[in-house]
Amino acid sequence: MVFAGALAALSLLPLGALAHLRMAHPSQYGFNVSYHTFDYDNRPEVPLQRMNFNEWWFHNHINYPPHDGDVFEFPAGGSAIIEIGCNKAWTSYFASDDGRTDLRDGSGKACGGSAPPASVHATGFSDVAGCGIGIVDKANVNDIKPEDFAIFSANHTCPWYSENVFHVPADMPACSEGVCHCAWFWIHSPNSGGEQMFMNAFKCKITNTKPTAKKIGKPQLARRCGHDPVLNRDGDPKNCTVGAKQPLYWLQNERNNMFEGYYDPPFYNGLYGYKNGAQDDIFTDEQGNNEGSSSGSSATTTTTQAAAKTTSKTTTTAKSEPTSTASSSSSSSNSDSNSSSSNTLATTSKNKNCSKRSINKKRKRDLINAGKKAHKKRAGGGLSTLFS
Secondary structure, eight states, X not given: OHHHHHXXXXXXXXXXXXXXXXXXXXXXXXXXXXXXXXSSOOOTXXXXXXXXXXXXXXXXXXXXXXXXXXXXXXXXXXXXXXXXXXXXXXXXXXXXXXXXXXXXXXXXXXXXXXXXXXXXXXXXXXXXXXXXXXXXXXXXGGGOOGGGOEEEEEETTTTSBSXXXXXXXXXXXXXXXXXXXXXXXXXXXXXXXXXXXXXXXXXXXXXXXOTTOOEEOOOBOOOOOSOBTTTTBOOOGGGSXXXXXXXXXXXXXXXXXXXXXXXXXXXXXXXXXOOSEEOTTOEEOTTSOBTTSTTSOSHHXXXXXXXXXXXXXXXXXXXXXXXXXXXXXSSOXXXXXXXXXXXXXXXXXXXXXXXXXOOOHHHHHHHHHHHHXXXXXXXXXXXXXXXX
């Protein structure tokens, strides 16, 4: 039986490897990197932590580009599905994996239905912290700098499922050179496994663009502005970064733009002003003003305020665990697609950050104590402690 074979293959894998996730698509840099490509394990699913810039940037896969013509398409005003799994064996691209074994079991989960929540570095569905997709309008990969990427879509339930829907702003412009570069970013909850970040870059393009498409503004640093459920602190919408936001580069030896503590990771959700879905505030008007600023449209400010407030919810809008992150879109999705975009997840973040992300002594002590409690709880959590 296929299911029995999948379980057998699963049993042969190191348990810790199940907590390492990757996107899978031929447009990806390092799509076919295996155990044997580098003199260290640098497969796309291997997490990034305490690395030098050349090691974490593009996952050190710049010299392993996709084939010509392999480009991921994002339709403006629509959505696209990105597959994520513990490795390619849990995606539709299993045939190009080292084991060439299809481990998908019909559960729709990123690491299969038999894997515990710790397989996605979470204690449960409500502990998933979200993923972001960034874009830069440059065709030459060697011209790209970390600060060039702008997050244009976020999915707060990512990476719980293998198929993750990312909605695209309707005003997205076409790539000026025909091809852009995108990247999938993820930082997980501190409640399950060691801290790290993930980045998989790929070639992309925007399709279905309008003549009235707008220009993406210069990405700025994201700031904490959402409700903090751990320290029970209200969100501060006025502290949200309005306009295009950079990805969250954290916990590396070089070129970080986030400096939160080890038990205090930044997330791609409302805590940092990334609303669930298309980031419609990333554009500038004809005068170069952010459309969410006082000089531009007020719609984005309202949206950002709502995002800061909704992070205070501790459950999803569904009464039970949904079966899909998909929602109706121009791209294909599964039959449970109506459950995802309305879901607002609780974050497990530890503190609200001011614009300089400074932490006073009492707050720092609170964070350390909260982190110790979380890790003490995890230490008695059985199987979940094996996922790091």
